[in-house]
Amino acid sequence: MEEKIYTQGKVFRRILQYAKVYKLWIFLSFFLSFLTVVLSLTLPILMGKGIDHLPGKGKADFSGLFRILLIMLLILVLTVFFQWCMNQVNTYLSYKLVEDLRRNCIHHMQKLPIAYYDKEKPGDLLSRLTTDIEQFSQGILMGLNQFLQAVLTVIETAVFLFILEWKIAVILLLITPLSYFIAKFIAKRAYIYFQRQSKERGETSSFTTEVVGNIKLIQAFQKEEDMEKLYRENNEKMSRSSMQANFYSSLVNPLTRFLNALGYALVAGIGGYLAILGMLSVGSLSSLLAYATQYAKPFNDITSVVTELQNSLASASRVFSFLDEKPMDRTKETQELRTEISGKVALSHVDFSYQKEQKLITDFNLEVEPGQTIAIVGPTGCGKTTLINLLMRFYPPNQGEIYLDGFPYEKIEEASLRRAYGMVLQETWLKSDTVFENIRYGKEDASLEEVREACKRAHCHHFIMQLPKGYDMVLSEDGGNLSQGQKQLLCIARVMLMDPAILILDEATSSIDTRTEQKVQSAFQEMLKGRTAFIVAHRLSTIQNADCILVMKDGNIIEKGSHNALLQENGFYKELYESQFQAS
Template sequence: MAKRNGSARESFWKLFSFLKPYKLSLFLSLISAFLSVVFSLFLPILLGKAVDKIAGKGAVDFLGLGQILRIMLLVLLLAVGFQWLMNQLNTYLTFHVIEDIRKKAFSHIQAAPLSSIDAKEPGELLSRLTTDIEQISQGLFVLLNQFLQAVFSILETAFFLFLLEWRIALILLALTPLSFFIAKFISKRSYLYFQNQSKSRGEIAAFSTEAIGNVKLLKAFMQEAPKESLYQEKNERLSQYSMQANFYSSLVNPFTRFLNALGYALVGGIGALFCLRGSLSIGQLSSLLAYATQYAKPFNDITSVITEIQNALAAASRVFAFLEEEEMKQKTEERELQKPVEGNMELSGLYFSYTKNQKLIQDLSLSVKSGQNIAIVGPTGCGKTTLINLLMRFYEPNQGGIFLDGIPYDKLSDHSLRSAYGMVLQDSWLKSDTVLENIRYGSPEKSREEVIAASKRAGCHHFILQLQKGYDTPLPEDGGNLSQGQKQLLCIARVMLRDPAILILDEATSSIDTRTEEKVQRAFQEMLKGRTAFIVAHRLSTIQNADCILVMKDGNVIEKGSHDELLQENGFYKNLYESQFQGAET
């Protein structure tokens, strides 16, 4: 349990570090909270003096009472004013700190290795970036607005109590350690359940995202009932963790309220005895009772918000765990590619595997001259897409190096490297924007005329004009009602507009019809002239004109050569080629 509580402290100090850029606002907030409490606590003293002015039979001091009431009004206005200022400053601090956390989280996603992002479920990651950060926001506001003010109130109330009657003050202070002990004992145990609650919430988000994103597949395979059952199981687990967390945290408030009521009774009883002895006036007793209530109130405030703070710290531990994951290695020396990029590639002794126990690419070496078209073929899982990931520097090789125009990859900036590439994947992606902006994605400087020209080359100009607003038609995320083939044509037009030095085509025409594919292939052939290209293909008929074909199996290049040369070798490629055409004939 101690270890869990330690992680809560760590999360607190990490969260506090985000307040450092706003030291002045934080300082003013603390001063405002301090003065607000001071003026609020000065009112009971004035109230006691007012009571003494009317306590004597037939001796009411109206002049003195009026003066005290005017002072009370002024003090009340000052307390309210500083309370308002504190609220404004805390709102400013909360929103800016949360904004900074969101910015850092999104920036970290861009800087994190793709392997780190791939290892997480999208829904779980989304939960950390939305739900967990929102929990931090609520907890931070409560911490600044109520918790710190409550601490000031406890300390200042104790000070005023000692000014009035030190013996009664000692009685109240004797109960304080017991309140803190109960709160600490319970909160240490509730933090574990809040962590489980936050984790379980992330699992439900991941499960929901997967189910919603694949709803057609669920219906096609009639998996609605099993999925609903599994969701119910996860939902019940979250409900159980939530109930346990809230049960433990809710125990604090009744215990502290009991101790506070006990303290109030002791002050009233002992204070009455002091009044009978003449060592305490009725007005002073009234002030002491008011302070006894005021001294109890902060403890109740603290215990009532401890649930939100614990929940926020549990959420913060998940967010900071993500933020502290290792980012891509910073290069000690960054170089830019010379323009125009020639496209000479050299792969030397590459070794790569996603996991240590499962080897994939081993000792791969390849030399590609500028303008050569390299086709990559092989059975599923042989490493074709992995090789593309290495070329795009989405993953770092475990061993060996890649050189572009003689410059090692690890010396090139990511921007300079990827600006030389244009990539069309089998899975198309469109953003929520107009058709024009989707094609211009990555090339914002291109004109409308250039976009139209690229669309004509890609074979999508005709169907774009048939849309409601043509190139200005807004598209929802992932293309909406566009067919898979139409979405892929837009992605092809996007790359053609970019006009890169090196092309990567990963089954770029797999989702379009044969007639359109012929048009696009002609456009690609025109575009491939003079450019280095890596073409991943399953249909071997589309890569017969490639300068070199790499045949991969189990992460290794087992055959290499032109289409005719590989057929003459009577090896693995020939078997693949003949099996495709025999299957087509059959």
């Protein structure tokens, strides 16, 4: 997938869009932050007044000093309380924002076309939805806790400085733009490297996912060293980007600290000179120095966490890039299919290709009557699975139209269309749950007796009962603790339980032994009665009873007819058939 480039400003505006929903919480956070800053900034003034109550030996006003100390203690307690409240509000706000972002990502993921997942690396997508969102979560919490309070501190400190001594306030304000421009200049470059780091982290995650998923194959071909070498290369690239990003971001803090220290020194020098001239009391000078420190602290706080903030924005840009992927077009008016579906399917002048420059299916026409069993055969790459993808509406045709019971596909509600089909693929899929829940995945209101009956028809009840907990046994991810044949039997039982109007069997018995296959074929024949079925098969012995066999080559039907009729034609089908049964 081509990576979209987002500026920091665009990412920040997108974050604000998510934050609009929580206006009251943002206002509460702002109010608590305002109170915290105001209370904390009153302490230097009180400290200065306290110092002025000690003008010299024997002249100390201890009663006045004690009152000031009590007020300072009370303010300190209130400041800590409001600070705690603000942190709680910000924590809630940040995690709600991230929760919304995760929910939107999962929702958006369901709306993307299958073509997107064909091009996207699974590991990189997982990295966006997990690691990048987690990085964003940490950054948004840090931003809420420090950024808003830092801005308020700068503004309110400047006000207090002007009240105490406007000349010194002007000196600090003249230094401020320089700190800002230095931080912006460096942060902009650090952001580029953090974006690169996030992208390469996704590629590393994708590579790791690929290795873990194919570890048996890698070991079988003794490619462990090659995989380690490739991983080291990916890891080194990510490390270089990380070091470059951290190098730039680490420059901000010492440079801004130097400028702030320079400002503090100017305040101390000029303030001390004014105090010597009697134009400024010692207490006021102490307050000014405290405010100079307070004024510099927000800049130091922000720059000290600039690495995390830049990393967070770069991660957020990858998440927003995913959310900006164009979903399937669902703007057309559709309607739900009636309950009773006859199963009549027709394809009229259908053209389709995964890539525009490479033609696959051209001017494809087919009419299937209700209850017919259609077998689809042909060499690898002829378009068999592509035809199934079109029937399931995983891909829309480039041209032409597909009809179900006379209704154009584009006029049928997608969920309603998918309910009409039951599909068993060569590649099985089981979730990490009990056997019972896996089988009733397509019919969640099914009872245990219904599930048992479907399993008996699929000839998997016997081996299920031999499992440690039977139907209550929890399967590992993708049914890893079952054999391939057992997993496929469970998938067949799942479709039998759904009892759909139309069946699609794409090499559904490829992983089952011959004896069990005969039993399953018998169960299929029983289930196929009165139902339309499309069977993709490589073993031609399994489709001899099909009503019609479509022989495909290069995306077109080159032969069509029953098994016996096609053999009599002495064409391509006969060649395929004889190649499977010739003497070895």
